[in-house]
Amino acid sequence: MEVQGFKAGAVSANIKYQGRLDLGIILSSVSSVTGAVFTKNIVKAAPVLDGIELLSKGRSFRAIVVNSGNANACTGERGLSDCLKIRQETAKALGIEPHEVLVASTGVIGAYLPMDRYLDGIKEASQKLSEEGLLAVSEAILTTDTRNKVAMREVEIEGTLVKVFGMAKGAGMISPSMGPPQATMLSFILTDAYVDEEYWQEIIERCVELTFNRITVDGDMSTNDTVIGMANGLARNRVCDGQGPESKPLEDAVYDVMKSLSQQIVMDGEGATKCVTIRVTGARDEKEAELCARAISNSNLVKTAFFGEDPNWGRIIAAAGYSGAKFNPKKSVIKIGGVEIFKKGQPLDKKAEDKAKEAMKKPLFKVEVDLGAGKSAFEMLTCDLSTEYVHINADYRT
Numbered sequence: 001m002e003v004q005g006f007k008a009g010a011v012s013a014n015i016k017y018q019g020r021l022d023l024g025i026i027l028s029s030v031s032s033v034t035g036a037v038f039t040k041n042i043v044k045a046a047p048v049l050d051g052i053e054l055l056s057k058g059r060s061f062r063a064i065v066v067n068s069g070n071a072n073a074c075t076g077e078r079g080l081s082d083c084l085k086i087r088q089e090t091a092k093a094l095g096i097e098p099h100e101v102l103v104a105s106t107g108v109i110g111a112y113l114p115m116d117r118y119l120d121g122i123k124e125a126s127q128k129l130s131e132e133g134l135l136a137v138s139e140a141i142l143t144t145d146t147r148n149k150v151a152m153r154e155v156e157i158e159g160t161l162v163k164v165f166g167m168a169k170g171a172g173m174i175s176p177s178m179g180p181p182q183a184t185m186l187s188f189i190l191t192d193a194y195v196d197e198e199y200w201q202e203i204i205e206r207c208v209e210l211t212f213n214r215i216t217v218d219g220d221m222s223t224n225d226t227v228i229g230m231a232n233g234l235a236r237n238r239v240c241d242g243q244g245p246e247s248k249p250l251e252d253a254v255y256d257v258m259k260s261l262s263q264q265i266v267m268d269g270e271g272a273t274k275c276v277t278i279r280v281t282g283a284r285d286e287k288e289a290e291l292c293a294r295a296i297s298n299s300n301l302v303k304t305a306f307f308g309e310d311p312n313w314g315r316i317i318a319a320a321g322y323s324g325a326k327f328n329p330k331k332s333v334i335k336i337g338g339v340e341i342f343k344k345g346q347p348l349d350k351k352a353e354d355k356a357k358e359a360m361k362k363p364l365f366k367v368e369v370d371l372g373a374g375k376s377a378f379e380m381l382t383c384d385l386s387t388e389y390v391h392i393n394a395d396y397r398t
Helices: 046-055 076-094 115-126 134-140 197-210 247-267 286-298 300-307 313-322 350-359 387-394
Strands: 006-011 023-039 060-070 101-108 149-157 160-169 186-191 226-231 275-283 333-336 339-343 364-370 376-383
Touching (some): 006 115, 023 046, 023 115, 023 134, 023 186, 023 197, 046 076, 060 186, 076 101, 186 247, 197 247, 247 275, 247 376, 286 300, 286 313, 286 364, 286 376, 300 376, 313 339
Parallel strands (some): 275 364
Antiparallel strands (some): 006 023, 149 160, 275 376
């Protein structure tokens, strides 16, 4: 997977694990219009704080350097100083300026970066940059993930072919809520499209809100969640600024890439065996639909029922009931895998439950909840909660 003007490379710097890729660099041959969103967690990691500060001063960048195994979070002034050193050394190795480099990290919170190994890794990675290196970086950002997550779309903008590539990591500590500059989910979106600076930021924000911000694995929001989008303009299409028809194909492609990556994250949730769409309809307004969908998606009782392939509609209606959404249970309906199992305040017969149980044996299925209170809807993507999740997170630091 290649996008013109971008090179990448990754190495094993032994930041936490021995002998696996854990440090990567992405470089654009020219200055790229850059948009980004970061975690809304009050506790923000050093690279998030550093990125917010840099983006407040300008939107033109050339490189991203990223590591796994260490989040550089809750590391105080030393963490920020280490980010500056990383940007300085990366810039020196690449022949660019430190303010043109963004840093991202994922891994254990509360540990200082092993800077000697990190800086050696930067020098080594800078020598491995190639057009084919994006897949290597997509592996270097993984922590408890079992596989890399990438997506590519090609679109025509008034006869000009434009590419949009994305990579992401995330398997645990996944319940993102990201906004404009102000276990972890990281995503980097790269395109050769020529796009207006403000419109590119709008695209990133809108697409994140409709994709990454609507997934959950365990309900925990990370200190490091970051999405960075770089557009280098080398496709030389007519500028996409949101004013003409040429803009929609680009935004659709970015949405498709993020949507694919979002689903890949949930399907690779720590210990997950099911990927479940939770669709709430019939709410009084979208806010209440969202409250209900999130409550169901994050309920440990609901998620363990998914793991056990148990169509326990009682847990679902209970989560809806405490979500904050206003509705009358006697007017609500629940379907699992398209099978109606709860209606007008009471369950249906055992045959319906047996059919729903059969549907839950599939790795992907849908839960539909009609509150019967209005016309608004909201959709989330979640996974089951398995015994393996407990083992992974009990042993994560040790």
